[in-house]
Structure formats: structure tokens, C-alpha cells
Amino acid sequence: MKHSLKITLAYDGTAYAGWQLQPDRLTVQGVLETALQKITGETIRVTASGRTDAGVHALGQVVGLTTHSQLPPEVLQKGLNAVLPDDIVVREVCEAPAGFHAIRDAQRKRYRYVINDAPIRDVFARRYCWQFSQRLDEGAMQRAARGLVGQHDFCSYESRGAPRQTTIRTVYLLEVCRREDGKLQIEIEADGFLYNMVRAIVGTLVEVGRGAEADTYPSQVLAAKNRSAGGATAPPEGLFLVKVDYGNSCESPTSSPA
Amino acid sequence: MKHSLKITLAYDGTAYAGWQLQPDRLTVQGVLETALQKITGETIRVTASGRTDAGVHALGQVVGLTTHSQLPPEVLQKGLNAVLPDDIVVREVCEAPAGFHAIRDAQRKRYRYVINDAPIRDVFARRYCWQFSQRLDEGAMQRAARGLVGQHDFCSYESRGAPRQTTIRTVYLLEVCRREDGKLQIEIEADGFLYNMVRAIVGTLVEVGRGAEADTYPSQVLAAKNRSAGGATAPPEGLFLVKVDYGNSCESPTSSPA
Numbered sequence: 001m002k003h004s005l006k007i008t009l010a011y012d013g014t015a016y017a018g019w020q021l022q023p024d025r026l027t028v029q030g031v032l033e034t035a036l037q038k039i040t041g042e043t044i045r046v047t048a049s050g051r052t053d054a055g056v057h058a059l060g061q062v063v064g065l066t067t068h069s070q071l072p073p074e075v076l077q078k079g080l081n082a083v084l085p086d087d088i089v090v091r092e093v094c095e096a097p098a099g100f101h102a103i104r105d106a107q108r109k110r111y112r113y114v115i116n117d118a119p120i121r122d123v124f125a126r127r128y129c130w131q132f133s134q135r136l137d138e139g140a141m142q143r144a145a146r147g148l149v150g151q152h153d154f155c156s157y158e159s160r161g162a163p164r165q166t167t168i169r170t171v172y173l174l175e176v177c178r179r180e181d182g183k184l185q186i187e188i189e190a191d192g193f194l195y196n197m198v199r200a201i202v203g204t205l206v207e208v209g210r211g212a213e214a215d216t217y218p219s220q221v222l223a224a225k226n227r228s229a230g231g232a233t234a235p236p237e238g239l240f241l242v243k244v245d246y247g248n249s250c251e252s253p254t255s256s257p258a
Numbered sequence: 259m260k261h262s263l264k265i266t267l268a269y270d271g272t273a274y275a276g277w278q279l280q281p282d283r284l285t286v287q288g289v290l291e292t293a294l295q296k297i298t299g300e301t302i303r304v305t306a307s308g309r310t311d312a313g314v315h316a317l318g319q320v321v322g323l324t325t326h327s328q329l330p331p332e333v334l335q336k337g338l339n340a341v342l343p344d345d346i347v348v349r350e351v352c353e354a355p356a357g358f359h360a361i362r363d364a365q366r367k368r369y370r371y372v373i374n375d376a377p378i379r380d381v382f383a384r385r386y387c388w389q390f391s392q393r394l395d396e397g398a399m400q401r402a403a404r405g406l407v408g409q410h411d412f413c414s415y416e417s418r419g420a421p422r423q424t425t426i427r428t429v430y431l432l433e434v435c436r437r438e439d440g441k442l443q444i445e446i447e448a449d450g451f452l453y454n455m456v457r458a459i460v461g462t463l464v465e466v467g468r469g470a471e472a473d474t475y476p477s478q479v480l481a482a483k484n485r486s487a488g489g490a491t492a493p494p495e496g497l498f499l500v501k502v503d504y505g506n507s508c509e510s511p512t513s514s515p516a
Contacts, residue, residue, distance in 0.1 A: 010378075010381050010382075011381055012381045012382055012384075057382070081378075081379070086379065086381065086384050087381050087384070088381065089378055089379050089381050091378055120268075120339075120347055120349055121339070121344065121347050123268050123269055123270045123344065123345050123346065123347050124268075124270055124315070124386055126270075126344050126345070128382055
């Protein structure tokens with residue numbers, strides 16, 4: 001009898017062609033499934049809360065799977081971490097309710113986007129932030145961000161996405177702040193995200209931050225219902241999937257790094 | 259007429275066979291000298307405050323050179339940063355007093371060593387810390403560290419070094435603390451360092467931190483005047499050259515990251 005497990009992963013996406021399995025490409029899903037086979041002996045297909053693109057990172061990606069394996073969760077975790085490469089780590093394994101589905105059951109997701117707008121690039125964070133060539137006004141960006149909070153049709157913030165039933169999403173939180181280390185951090189939480197939505201929002205807020213647009217710009221883009229009205233899609237290396245919230249079923253651990 | 263310049267560099271040492279020029283190996287010195295030639299047209303030999311080993315990083319390595327170039331320091335800095343790879347950055351260029359010598363004139367150097375002793379490895383910091391498999395007692399390490407502060411013969415903390423006039427050094431500061439992100443940070447400042455001295459000190463303090471030795475151990479190792487009395491040499495990836503102090507001549511900027 002198979003049972004359901006929920007795995008929480010962190011990964012450095014730099015070396016990967018994204019989350020999703022692709023023939024002849026190194027993907028996080030492919031590497032995780034290989035590791036699962038090594039430890040359990042089973043061929044296991046996993047489902048993540050969502051795909052991350054090439055170069056995008058995760059602090060708390062959530063993956064669901066079913067298995068015959070009777071290994072206790074902590075033993076499975078240690079085994080996986082022993083065989084996974086050093087840019088992927090299992091932060092938690094727990095039993096999930098029967099029928100757990102990592103996409104369908106997700107209630108909220110949180111992403112973080114990090115921008116370094118210091119004149120001198122940070123050689124140690126170069127894979128983990130957008131190195132921006134100009135100082136940004138975080139106050140203007142924070143004011144501009146307010147117009148995107150709430151329930152809206154975000155079709156202007158979706159790039160060439162797969163057809164969807166609806167492009168309406170609810171953004172619960174969108175905060176722009178400067179961290180102690182001088183980098184800008186944009187934190188966004190919603191009930192779901194369209195394809196490239198966070199990177200389109202960041203690219204649009206940056207137009208405000210660099211003074212090219214007024215702080216009403218993101219709302220105008222929203223109203224235009226046209227992707228080309230907004231700023232460019234921000235590069236992948238600044239983006240982190242922070243956590244996925246499933247309500248009462250086992251929580252993903254909150255993040256420490258990045 | 260040549261004049262003297264002082265360059266302050268940060269670099270991620272992961273990809274390099276250390277600072278010092280070697281035939282057929284990628285070294286930070288080699289890459290910097292190539293960049294200098296591109297920008298000034300001159301063949302310039304530089305001198306650093308000291309060599310860093312393969313995999314060791316710098317937040318504030320200081321390099322001295324003489325040049326005929328009349329480029330203003332900020333123009334030279336921008337030019338170098340435009341041609342250097344993204345794991346090396348020039349943080350500052352300034353005029354140095356005539357006859358400035360980056361090794362001889364150095365009065366103090368500061369190093370930092372970072373250890374991650376959390377049970378789950380940090381995939382984003384894997385090149386920038388020692389991932390240690392066991393929780394360390396930072397209080398015991400800090401107590402043990404006190405025995406190394408001051409003027410001592412540090413020959414027990416030197417690995418297979420080149421012959422030197424003296425192995426006596428003065429450690430002004432040696433602090434062990436736990437950072438906000440949970441990692442251990444060992445900060446050490448001295449008038450100079452023997453070969454692998456910081457990594458030998460860290461390896462010895464870790465023996466105390468993991469409970470294998472009492473907090474008098476580093477002092478006993480000092481007294482033994484024998485490298486094999488101490489702990490193993492800690493791996494290079496946790497080590498950062500933070501800054502070099504030249505007294506009144508232009509200061510190196512203090513560090514932000516790592």
C-alpha cells in the first residue's frame with residue numbers, strides 16, 4: 001500500500017535547466033527522482049508545488065510523492081541528502097494526508113527577489129541577486145507596490161503562459177525593503193502566480209525605482225491588460241521560491257538563507 | 259615617470275589555483291595582470307599583501323603596483339571592473355606613497371573563517387563556509403581562543419612553511435561568535451600570519467568546539483612547538499582575507515559581504 005510524503009527542498013538553481021524533467025537536460029526534478037530511486041529502489045514520479053525556471057532558486061520548494069517505502073521520514077531525508085549533489089538539500093520529509101497534491105492543495109506561495117544596486121558588484125552573491133547598474137529608490141518602489149496588492153487580473157504580468165482558466169490572482173503581501181547588507185529585497189505572497197509573474201512585477205517596479213516611471217505605473221500596467229505595457233522580465237538569478245503554505249497539513253519550514 | 263597605486267580587491271577564490279601566478283593555472287594575480295594590461299597597455303607585475311591559497315576568498319586583498327598610466331583612479335577602477343570576470347572586483351584604486359610595498363608596509367591583517375554547523379547544509383553558502391557535520395560549542399571555542407591572543411611563537415600553527423626569520427607573531431584579536439544566520443564566525447587579526455596559520459587555528463578550535471579537547475588545548479598546542487600537536491588544517495572555502503591595515507597610507511575599505 002502506497003502512502004503520501006511531502007518533501008521540502010532548497011536548491012541553488014544556477015546549474016539546472018529549471019525544475020521540470022526534460023530529456024537530456026539537468027533538472028532538479030530529474031536529480032531528485034534519481035536520488036529517490038537510489039534510496040528506495042522504486043521509480044518515483046514527484047509533483048512540485050510549481051515549476052521554477054532555469055537559474056531560479058528555492059528555499060522551500062514542496063514536492064509530493066507516493067511510495068511503498070517504509071523508511072522513517074528522517075532516515076529518508078538523511079539518505080537523500082547523502083546522495084544529492086551539494087546544490088540541492090532536503091530540509092524536511094513528512095507524512096502527507098492521503099491524496100496530498102503539491103499543486104492543487106497549495107493555498108499560498110511566497111517568493112523573494114533580491115537586487116544588488118550597489119556600484120560595486122558583490123562577487124559572492126553574483127548567482128543570487130540581480131546586479132543592477134543604478135541606485136534604486138526603494139521608497140518609490142514600495143509606494144508603487146501597493147497598487148498590486150489585492151485581487152486583480154494579472155494578465156499584464158504574465159509572459160507567454162500556457163492557457164489558464166483565469167488570470168485573476170490575489171496578492172496578500174508585496175514588500176520592498178533594503179536589507180542590512182544593502183541589497184533590495186522584494187517579498188511577495190499570493191494565492192498563486194502566473195508564468196513569470198514575480199519577475200514581471202520586479203521588472204516593472206524597477207522602472208519606478210530607477211525614476212523612469214511614476215509610482216502609479218504598476219497599476220497602469222495592470223489596467224492595460226497587456227504584457228508589453230510593463231517593464232522587462234527581471235533575470236532569474238535574483239528569484240527564490242521561499243515557501244508554500246498548505247494550511248493545516250504539515251508546514252514547510254521557514255527559510256534562513258538568501 | 260612611474261607612480262605607485264594601491265588596489266583593493268574582492269574575489270571568490272573557488273575557481274582559482276590561489277593568488278600567485280603559476281604557469282598554465284588560473285590565478286587571481288594572472289587574471290588581474292591581464293586586465294591591467296588591457297586597460298593600461300602596459301605589462302604590469304603586481305605585489306599582493308600576501309598569497310591566498312586555492313579556494314580562499316578575499317573581501318579586501320591589497321595589491322601594489324607601479325605604472326606610467328595617467329588614468330584617474332576611478333577610471334582605472336571602472337575599466338578593470340569592466341574586463342575582470344564576475345568573481346573578481348576592484349573595490350578601490352588609490353594613489354600610494356612612492357615606494358609603497360604591499361607586503362612590507364602591511365601593519366595588520368584580518369581574516370574571517372565561517373563554519374556552518376547546522377544539520378542541514380546551506381546550498382547557497384556551500385562555497386563560502388566549512389560545512390561541519392556536528393554542532394559546535396562556540397562558548398568553549400571563545401574561551402579556548404583567549405590563549406592564542408598576544409605575542410607567541412606560532413610554529414605549531416604553521417604547515418610546511420617556507421623558512422622564515424621568526425615564527426613569532428602578535429594576535430591582536432581572536433573572536434568566535436555565532437552570527438544571526440546561525441553560522442559560526444571566527445575573526446582574527448594579527449601583525450602577520452604564518453603559512454596556513456588561520457586554518458590551523460580554526461582546526462584546533464574546532465577540536466574544542468566538538469568536545470574532543472578541553473579549552474586549554476590551543477595553548478598546549480602553542481607550547482608543544484609542533485604542528486602535529488594541533489587539529490587538522492580547516493578547508494579553504496571558509497576563509498576570507500578581510501582587510502589589510504597600512505597605518506596612515508590609504509586604508510582599504512571595510513568589508514560588507516560574507
